Amino acid sequence: KNCFMLFIFYRQNVSCSHSLMAFATYIIGQTPFPEFSAVVMLDDLQIMYYDSITRQAVHRSYDDSKHYDEEKSDAGVIFRDMYNDMKGRAFYLKEHLNHTDGVHVHQRLAGCELLNDDKPGPLQTWDAFDQKNKEEFIFNEEKNNFQIELPWIMWDNLQFAHMKFLYKTVYHPVCIKVLQSYLQMKKNNVMRKVKPRVRLMKKTLTDSQGLQISCLATGFYPRHINLTLFRDGQPVDDDQITGGEILPNGDGTYQMRKSLVISEEELREEHKYNCTIKHLSLDNKLDITFDVADPGSFSQSVVFSVLVFMCVVVPIITALIIWRKRQAAGKCSVKFS
Template identity: 70%
Template sequence: MAFATYIVGQTPFPEFSVILMLDDVQILYYDSVTWGAFHRSQSNSKYQNEEKIDAGAVFHEIYNGMKDQALYIKKHLNHTDGIHVHQRVSGCELLNNDKPGLIQTWDAFDGQNVGKTIFDIEKHDVQTKLTWMPWDQLKKTSNEILRRYLNLEKNNMRKVKPRVRFMRNPLTDSQRLQISCLATGFYPRHINLTLFRDGQPVDDDQITGGEILPNGDGTYQMRKSLVISEEELREGHKYNCTMKHLSLDNKLDITFDVSECDPGSFGLSIIIGVLVFMCVAVLIITALIIWRKRQAAGKCSVLFCSVQFITSNTQLEKETKHQFL
């Protein structure tokens, strides 16, 4: 646990100080007088200097955050000038099974609770409650600014509608099927693309892809894929892909009916493809053999004619010579 204190106003104490605790043992102290971290016990770690530097960087970041927040909290709580104390307790835990637990932070201003944050590391879940933040005013101001800039720039904003395709790809190593929803050629880059199974969103841990990637023409694309098991194919679920984009008046919805697919046909199609490939290969090899035989036969015919011609000439010479004598 880190116990941090930031003091608004002049006092004989440091403006900012932190005490670091390991369970109930104080192990480190830091303040804004020296801007340094000091161990309260002897440390034999060879990384002691690095630990002090790292701790100093973290605590200085906490100091900046608490200093900025103190100004907002003081204004929100309508406190007058004078001495005020902003306190923060931050801690993390390691469970008995050596797994990380929660990271928690509590804030108080002049003894009044003003905020709490709980972060569950394993679930990646954050819960925040800030009593000092003027949410209504912040929401109103933000919306007004956003609307004003949209009105100024809406005629200059480029909008390109996405082209959408639903693709299927039988996996050759099994009876499974991969379906993919591809949206491409859209601008601006923000798009909301969701895969549904029987009307319910598919869990993110079952989906691959989802990154927004640039195209060469300045537009963007996004692809989300899902592998469907052989059992799911037999059950005949219905899948659809929906997307929302700034260029669309209504959301796009494309449906893919798995019940139209025969799981056995994937393996049959692969077998047919292999047989066709083998037949084509046999035809090519046969054609090459026939061509070579014809080439060889042609060479033999030429050689045979040459031998005949030479033999005939020799016989003619002998007959001519006999008649002359």
């Protein structure tokens, strides 16, 4: 769960760059799931799957790359190495942390990134065991620097040098190569820009006489979006807002909704509420103002509009009926004369 939330946070905060990420899980104990499994994502598009039962890298879509066999072989090497490493570390941690028998889960999020200028970014790996412990590996190719944050295991110089060698000569170049290859093949999917459709909603709260306003942006891609609710030009505090999660639509696009409850007292104060949206598909931000007229006044205006409609339309309809009857009567008199 920790690694998955890291993935969500990571993708929400990367706007113009592209990443190749593997989300891997190793399970100690009896479950209906494979002992080891991994899903590879190009940005938010799943491209590959591997597990310890088939021991084969399965592509989720047709791969017409002339380097397909080479890529499949590279993926097999990486996944087998990750499987053995996570297995060894999981059993070590189980003993080291004095966990009892049962089901224990070791998760890993690992991958690389191409920055906005197509320059390779760092290779990073995050580990979590039973959702409580974290460990991070970072290799920066530009600085030729390898570091470990919050290590679970004490590393000697030889182990450190070996891991740096693997990250530099195997993991990082293979990750960047596969990322560039799939980015070229899937560019129509991952590099497209779809503008959000925005809908403002309000609902009267009968129990409190207040009002709930909601701003919904849907149908956008890529998934990174900035949706902010304002009160009198100032952002509304997050603890007053509900929603805000980015959710997938069935067509490969995304949606986000944020809601705010306005009390009856606040309605009388006549604040101005806005919904502002920023997205890569938009040249300028969208800024839309809510109509938060007092619900009572709104009801009165509706009643008044209905009365006006009745006063104007009903006489017209009545006159039309009388006219048609007179026309019919005239035709009958001519016929029988």
